Amino acid sequence: MNRNLVAALAALLLAGVVAGYVVHARQSPAARDLGAQSVTAHSVEPGLQVLSNGVLSTVSLSDPQGARALTPLQCDRAHAAAGTVACLVPVDAFRGTHIQILDRQLRLQREIPLTGFPNRLRVSASGRMVAWTLFVDGHSYATTGFSTSAGILDTKTGTLVPTLEDFASTVDGKPYAAADKNFWGVTFAADDNRFYATMSTGGQRYLVEGDFAARKVRAIARNVECPSLSADGRRIAFKAAVDGHPRNGWRLSVLDLATMAVTPTAETRSVDDQPLWLDSETIAYALQRDDGVNDVWTVAASSTGQPHLLVPQANSPALVN
Template identity: 65%
Template sequence: MTALAALLLAGVVVTYTALAKDQPVAARSGPLKDGPRLQVLTNGRLSTVSASDPGGPREVTEVQCDRAYSTAGTVACLKPVGPLSATGLVVMDASLRQRTALPLKGFPNRLRVSSTGRMVAWTLFIDGHSYATTGFSTQAGILDTRTGRLVKTLEDFTITVDGRPYRNSDVNFWGVTFTGDDNRFYATLSTNGHRYLVEGDFAAKTVRTLRENVECPSLSPDGTRIAYKSAVDADPKKGWRLSVLDLATQRITPLAETHSVDDQAVWLDDRTVAYALQTSDGTNNTWSVPADGTGSPRLLIPGANSPSPPEPPTSR
């Protein structure tokens, strides 16, 4: 970790603050349509679109986020960065009533909620703004919304690399994805010029490496595969290829998207993944592609990023 990153982290006061339940944080801007809906960010505001017509009309709320994710009635939001790199995690219910707030410092990067809605994980850039550069520093944390247990940084976990205990000051974690038991998770570990897929145990506070060149993992709904980005020729400066790893066979399937995808993909179902791409003028668009390597990319939601899987509509 760089000296600047260490200084920033030393000055970060991270506390778990339980705010009043049912505190409204957004007003409903219009009626929701029937059927499952996808949550996205539209110009930094929480929005929903019909899963059957994702390119159609959308409901846009007043809630501002740099990253957002929603599952099983839990809506997580990393707030836009303010003075002195101040941000924060806000956890809401399906009606966007605030349940929990956690002050943080850094630049929002990744965000995930477990399939049960219980566990929330985030990644912040503490120093730097790109995984393609050297000298960056990240902070990845996990919150158990049921018990209130907070892990400020995965760097506090016991690390095993290639079967051996490991410690190094340059360790960075990012891109957490949870299994269905709300305890095990996968993430990316970067150290000594290598980037690993790791499996973690939240209760035991341990992580172990599984294989190299697997970044920003996203576990499929059936728990059998991981969508991820892999650096071309193992060199992040050349960009990333979106791929899927079968956990049982270790078979890798490059997906039909050939543009460099610097995102943590989302499984819309067991057959399709979604991800964000930015155009040259800075516009974010959400795309989808089959998870078996067939087909071709499809523009799913124009002018939107940070997608979540489809969920039943709720009154917000």
């Protein structure tokens, strides 16, 4: 047999082994059991979109722990709104991170190569704006020395902002320029221009309000991470570092933008996620178990009640209408 042909066949075999290993490694025994209670889907159906062991899925809001519809798409993070589906595609042996923008039928609309490891992802309520966060260095907000990259795409005009670090910043009412600025956890207002995000610099973590068209952000509060704006634009659900130190974990909390009062929720476990407003009174978020499997939980957007398990073996929740 031709030596070049042998080499080519060996390369293909190795690729298959690597790909098979990656898929198998991503599947915990608990997640593999989902096959018995799932159906195949080739579009995103109305309900609650989640990732089931990295597979884009939807569940019924009336029965979120029941059967789920599994699509062929795999993502490390996903979000969706108004017919726009965004997927941060996992890094594998053959390709780096990239973001895919798809329609409800999962037809690819745009693909953008990125550098880093997928971390956060949001689509604005209109489906027009998409924002992502990646770890460039490090892998945890609880450690020092990490670096993130946050970008925004306007799907209507095609305008791409690769990094929010290029935006003009204001802290305490004064122009602020520093080489150590990191941004993450973007959330959009209803006008698709104003947004909120976390900016880390000088050992502080700020909630910033941004103006996409003007290319600027201003700090409005401290110790606010991974914000999520309510539909009425009046409150922000977020994770607050306990005693101001991320190494102590985070407390899921709610900020009133009118009074700037902070209300810790009844969830006392450490939540390292960007929460989602299910409705005006309920927040959804992912929590990782000791075995590495994620579950989606809910809690009231107040200090009352108690957390409830919403979708087992899932993360990246998003409402799909």
